[in-house]
Amino acid sequence: MSENFTQNSTLKTQHSFKLPQFGTTIFTVMSQLANEHQAINLAQGFPNFPCSDQLVDLVTFYMKTGHNQYAPMPGVAALREQIAKKTALLYGHLPDSNSDITITCGATEAVFSTITTCVQPGDEVIVFEPAFDIYAPAISLCGGVLKPVALSLPDYRLDHELLAKSISSKTKLIILNSPHNPSGAIVSHEDMLFLEQLLKGTDILLLSDEVYEHIVFDGKKHHSAHEYPDLRNRSFVISSLGKTYHTTGWRMGYVIAPKALMAEFRKVHQYITFSAHTPSQYAFAEFMKDESQYLGLNDFFQQKRDLFLNALKTSRFKVIPTAGTYFQFLSYQGMSDGNDVAYATQLTAIHGVAAIPVSVFYQEPQNNHMLRFCFAKDEETLLKAAEKLCKI
Numbered sequence: 001m002s003e004n005f006t007q008n009s010t011l012k013t014q015h016s017f018k019l020p021q022f023g024t025t026i027f028t029v030m031s032q033l034a035n036e037h038q039a040i041n042l043a044q045g046f047p048n049f050p051c052s053d054q055l056v057d058l059v060t061f062y063m064k065t066g067h068n069q070y071a072p073m074p075g076v077a078a079l080r081e082q083i084a085k086k087t088a089l090l091y092g093h094l095p096d097s098n099s100d101i102t103i104t105c106g107a108t109e110a111v112f113s114t115i116t117t118c119v120q121p122g123d124e125v126i127v128f129e130p131a132f133d134i135y136a137p138a139i140s141l142c143g144g145v146l147k148p149v150a151l152s153l154p155d156y157r158l159d160h161e162l163l164a165k166s167i168s169s170k171t172k173l174i175i176l177n178s179p180h181n182p183s184g185a186i187v188s189h190e191d192m193l194f195l196e197q198l199l200k201g202t203d204i205l206l207l208s209d210e211v212y213e214h215i216v217f218d219g220k221k222h223h224s225a226h227e228y229p230d231l232r233n234r235s236f237v238i239s240s241l242g243k244t245y246h247t248t249g250w251r252m253g254y255v256i257a258p259k260a261l262m263a264e265f266r267k268v269h270q271y272i273t274f275s276a277h278t279p280s281q282y283a284f285a286e287f288m289k290d291e292s293q294y295l296g297l298n299d300f301f302q303q304k305r306d307l308f309l310n311a312l313k314t315s316r317f318k319v320i321p322t323a324g325t326y327f328q329f330l331s332y333q334g335m336s337d338g339n340d341v342a343y344a345t346q347l348t349a350i351h352g353v354a355a356i357p358v359s360v361f362y363q364e365p366q367n368n369h370m371l372r373f374c375f376a377k378d379e380e381t382l383l384k385a386a387e388k389l390c391k392i
């Protein structure tokens with residue numbers, strides 16, 4: 001009987017599926033490799049320290065008091081109101097909490113739903129490379145054409161001329177990501193003004209991925225699309241509660257867009273996840289009232305970056321201190337000629353520290369001898385990792 005079942009279930013046709021050119025994400029691959037070799041995992045970007053107890057208590061409270069069914073499709077109203085207030089406080093723009101804000105299952109769903117909302121077959125989407133790895137597959141699923149624009153080394157700056165040249169009559173969407181994952185670079189006020197000017201009079205939309213908005217160092221400032229009226233009016237601005245409150249496992253993010261764009265976004269969001277985790281939304285609505293939680297994040301992570309870089313002073317890796325995010329690039333130029341995937345594998349297996357090879361963030365892999373390290377870790381972990389890296 002079981003044999004029959006196996007035979008009957010064997011497919012006769014060789015189907016073609018939707019993402020043949022994509023494999024498992026580098027984050028899963030490197031985390032698995034780190035576990036296998038019991039290496040310190042500075043690869044996948046997540047904190048290894050706990051989130052706030054008070055926040056956990058609030059989620060528990062809302063679970064125990066019966067907030068366990070579907071949230072409203074756009075999100076719990078009280079949370080959207082807090083987000084509107086915060087946006088006004090930080091960026092001087094008060095979005096309408098009813099029509100302009102939607103709570104999503106992580107920023108990942110926000111990005112996927114935005115791309116799905118905007119991109120039709122043949123549409124061109126401009127993406128700055130190296131690019132976080134969730135943009136390309138979503139564009140591909142929509143039949144869009146990814147137009148990579150390389151950020152300029154060594155500091156991963158936006159090349160205005162290259163960007164201007166890459167725009168065509170088919171450009172539907174530009175994906176901007178600042179603070180930038182993986183490089184940690186941030187766009188300048190001049191970059192934002194340039195982009196605003198460049199897009200004036202066009203119908204090009206902007207996806208502004210700002211999930212690291214609260215993690216910017218050395219007194220620098222995050223420049224949000226919210227602050228530039230002509231960008232804001234064409235933008236889906238994406239933020240992450242997971243990144244800001246050390247709760248990446250809760251999958252909580254949000255999108256802000258003008259009413260007409262948000263109406264289209266919600267048509268997609270409602271059929272992908274319908275709504276996000278209810279008790280967490282009530283908890284965040286209360287917890288977000290404490291502004292110090294996100295205003296203190298710059299200093300909190302700068303201390304970690306500085307501790308890590310200080311501990312690496314005697315290492316052979318070359319460093320440009322990261323401007324934002326909780327990622328630091330280290331160059332192994334002069335230490336090995338191998339490609340970065342091989343080097344990252346070797347680093348994990350032999351030296352006991354896992355990092356992300358940067359070439360995977362390009363359409364055409366290139367070897368810049370660069371690895372990305374996540375420093376959202378407790379002091380002990382960072383010092384141990386640095387000690388291992390200094391021995392190489």
Ligand code: GLN
Pocket residue numbers: 025027028043044045046181
């Ligand atoms: N954003 C995190 C990173 O860049 C993790 C992403 C993921 O695991 N999907 O490492």
